[in-house]
Amino acid sequence: MTTLTGLISRPDHIKLAVEGMLKRLRTDRIDLLYQHRVDPQVPIEDVAGAIKDLMGQGKVLHWGLSEMGLQTLRRAHAELPVTAVQSEYSMLWRGPEKEVLPLCQEQGIGFVPWSPLGVGFLTGAIDEMTRFADGDFRKTETRFSPETRAHNLALVRLVKSWAERKQTTPARIALAWLLAQKPWIVPITGTTQMAHLLDNIDATEVIFSVDELEALNAALAGIAILGERLPPAVAVLSGVEAPLK
Template identity: 75%
Template sequence: MADQQKMTLGRRSFLGAAGSLAATPLLDAGLSPALAQSTSTAGSSASALGRRKLGSLEVSSVGLGVQNMSRTYQTTIPNRAEMIGIIRAAHERGVTFYDAAEAYGPHEVERILGEGVQPFRNQIVVASKFGWNIDLETGKRLPELNSRPEHVKLAVEGMLKRLRTDHIDLLYQHRVDPQVPIEDVAGAVKELVAQGKVLHWGLSEMGLNTVRRAHAELPLTAVQNEYSMLWRGPEEAVIPLCEELGIGFVPWSPLGVGFLTGAIDERTRFAEGDIRGVEARFSSENVPNNLALVALVKTWADRKKATPAQIALAWLMAQKPWIVPIPGTTQMAHMLANIGAASIHFEPDEVAELNKAVAAIQINGARLPDQVLVFSGVEAPPRT
């Protein structure tokens, strides 16, 4: 049965289910002080949320991932009006950074975000992504990737229409196309920048040499990789490279696809289409060991009078001042809790203590199935 699930997962399930699933658990009935603060007046909440820099681009210290606002997993379709309400409530509370992609939906998430932010479009930063091979008109998923320059330009035209805007603030290549030199991709983006259709650009889950080549061609504003207490891989080389080059870092899945909130335990069974059901780190063999990390987060939540999600997000922000998490949600209460993380403060000795405790916990199991991981860490081919 497990092998059959792996065979049926594929790229479609990954894009539909992974990345922004941080908001699946129910919150505790009692509100933490940080959450209570986030539900106060919009003005004071905006001030508490604060701002950070991704390169030269200023954004709120916590963003909002909207990936699942068109469909969570394979069967649940969120209420569109409620999703727009969350987007607008986030803005009222100081969120200025919204993360989408043409692949989410596909296309539909950009439409929802475009409608949601229309009243305040020029007050915020909208990020979206190209790179999967998606039919420009129908949104049908086609095999492999597509970052051919002419396709990129047409894909951005579609994004602009769906997002109801004349520019994209931050445009990422979603995954590196192994058939297209990154210099050619950068060249296409450079033309879009010259036309005012794109203001900044970035890469996601890319190879390290590709970062250097892309940055040399057209300076990168941000890179986006999975990063959380549960998956700390970027600490080895990606984050140091960002620091060297002055590139911001945006962690996707900052709550470990819900794990760090306490939503998953030994009894959890995942719905069909939920990518976590085929991730080794959430298998029945590995979850008991990995729950030591959840216990640690809960201990710190008690200590700081916060929720586990707030601790996980605040930990990320404590690592570097240019790290901006983008937790995703389809529930208002979770959005409010997530932005409350900006009010959690760690003293330097607390950061050192928590980092040491996190590092001492060995997480068992790969972060993604092999057929999904194959798209990460890819180097673009050389320019001939």
């Protein structure tokens, strides 16, 4: 579990946090409970044990992990089957493809990409003239720095060209591409605007033929994204484990 004061995944704290969630949500159960960042001070087996207790009480139905390492996922799944894994994944950042997605497929675990639109980049809302306000974390990510952004905008141009080809929006292309990767991938768009929500929902109407998907993937493979998604200090403080950096 993650709080404003840091990573706290002690079993007693997990159970206390769940009680608070149930009260605030006015419900008797949580369908899917995530450990959003790994707590290095608490063995993942202890976390799984706490979740198992909550499942036995009917308060939690399923559980998942976010930004964990491969060994953590294997140990967690062996202790208590994991339903879903969360990580950043999009055309902009494809880190999970090498090891995490194959492990999810092997173990029958669903995958939930967050930031599927590349924190707005893939919608075309960010260009060379964009300036990020103080407090916007994108200001600290080198993939969005002025030095790398001009290069990385080649990806946006590709997405826009496919939006024109399919007579849709760039956001829908980015989401439809994710949905086409695996049937057990379900993106979280995280929008706060109704217009964006409605646009995103229609991504399910965008279908790629086998040839189209092959062509799009080939074009994506030809674009090397420069810069990192997280400053090293932020990755350490947020508990992101090595395989997903």
